Amino acid sequence: MxxxxxxxxxxxxxxxxxxxxxxxxxxxxxxxxxxxxxxxxxxxxxxxxxxxxxxxxxxxxxxxxxxxxxxxxxxxxxxxxxxxxxxxxxxxxxxxxxLPRTTVFKRKAAGHLTEEQVVAANIDTVFIVCGLDSDYSPRRVERYLILARESGARAVVLLNKSDKCADTTKPVGEVAVMCGDSPVHLIAAKPRIGLEVLPAYLGAGRTIAFLGSSGAGKSTLINALLGEERQATREVREADSKGRHTTTERQMFRLSGGALAIDTPGMRELQLWSSAEEISGAFADIEALAERCRFRDCTHQSEPLCAVRDAALNGALDAERYSHFSKLRSEATAIGQLRDVKLRIQKKAADRVGSKALKKHQLVHTKGR
Ligand SMILES: Nc1nc2c(ncn2[C@@H]2O[C@H](COP(=O)(O)OP(=O)(O)OP(=O)(O)O)[C@@H](O)[C@H]2O)c(=O)[nH]1
Ligand SMILES: [Mg+2]
Ligand SMILES: [Zn+2]
Structure with a gap:
């Protein structure tokens, strides 16, 4: 104390x-x-x-x-x-x-099989930034949403570069479907369009983090909020709108209204660190369908009388969404298995250390007598 x-x-x-x-x-x-x-x-x-x-x-x-x-x-x-x-x-x-964290955004460390990495801690709101240029990927937004939900922070999707997109109704609709009750906002950071929605999240003492792929416009947004060009930004590649990994360190900035904003480097790999159950929880429509599967523990892959697969086959469930769900779920199952193996190895090691300590303790005692 x-x-x-x-x-x-x-x-x-x-x-x-x-x-x-x-x-x-x-x-x-x-x-x-x-x-x-x-x-x-x-x-x-x-x-x-x-x-x-x-x-x-x-x-x-x-x-x-x-x-x-x-x-x-x-x-x-x-x-x-x-x-x-x-x-x-x-x-x-x-x-x-x-100090024990209130919320934490984690991902599976790039290149590591079973190590998780903290991207940012004690954040109130996670802004998932996604550019509406050729780098746009609803599947990536979905991955971020799953991780954001697990973080404990509130997730908000910012569809950026609206000025680069001729028809925004399709992406907005697509993302809104997977967002559930997380808000989606259409903005353009560079020409500063639609940014008036942001202050609602930026109360004094609140912490927010900007996450998303390289080139999505995270640093451009930070600069817009700071009102000065503090963070370097760089043109994306002409051919595919991919960013150039301009920001290389995670950093927190104090905004004039008193909020704390964390800029992060675009992630090259965003692998999940979730259980298969957590993945299913993020797909509410699939969960609802699953109640009509023949087997309670149906994985919706090859079981007979699977309502989810039927829906995907007859078009009631978007086939792409079903295939993305299957991919994430099998990834999660694999990680879950690795996690179990790792826990078993750790426990074995701990037991070994424990028994060594016990032997030492007994030795000391016998010697002492
Ligand atoms: N047209 C347009 N360009 C934008 C917008 N927002 C950002 N950009 C441009 O996109 C490029 C990449 O922006 P950055 O802010 O550097 O992207 P970042 O997300 O910080 O990227 P990393 O630091 O590499 O992770 C820059 O050239 C920005 O000027 C926008 O709303 N519209
Ligand atoms: Mg940046
Ligand atoms: Zn099923």
């Missing part, structure tokens, strides 16, 4: 009495609260409410982490030890502890 003073300045970075209580009940003596505002891969920038420090992660925190996802990420509130030395341009801190 620490009797830390309430850091008033940190409120402008989203801190609150509730966070202070979490901090006070968990933080080590002599540490103080801060928020991670930039991930430099390997080290961080944190804001203490009074200023920014460069921070590293305490060895003990790294050592005790079971998963990479327990390590600090942009948006996290942390307990920090100040190790600044006189004469250095920047203050230095060591992150002792990550």
């Amino acid at each position: 620490t009797e830390a003073e309430y850091p008033t300045g940190l409120e402008s970075w989203g801190y609150s009495q509730a966070w202070h209580e979490r901090f006070a009940s968990a933080a080590p003596e002599g540490s103080y609260p801060a928020r991670v505002v930039r991930d430099h891969r390997g080290y961080f920038r944190v804001h203490t409410g009074e200023g920014e420090l460069i921070a590293t992660t305490a060895g003990r925190l790294k050592h005790n982490a079971q998963h990479a996802s327990e390590l600090p990420a942009v948006g996290d509130f942390v307990a920090l030890k100040d190790v600044s030395e006189a004469g250095h341009q920047f203050g230095r801190g060591v992150i002792q502890l990550v």
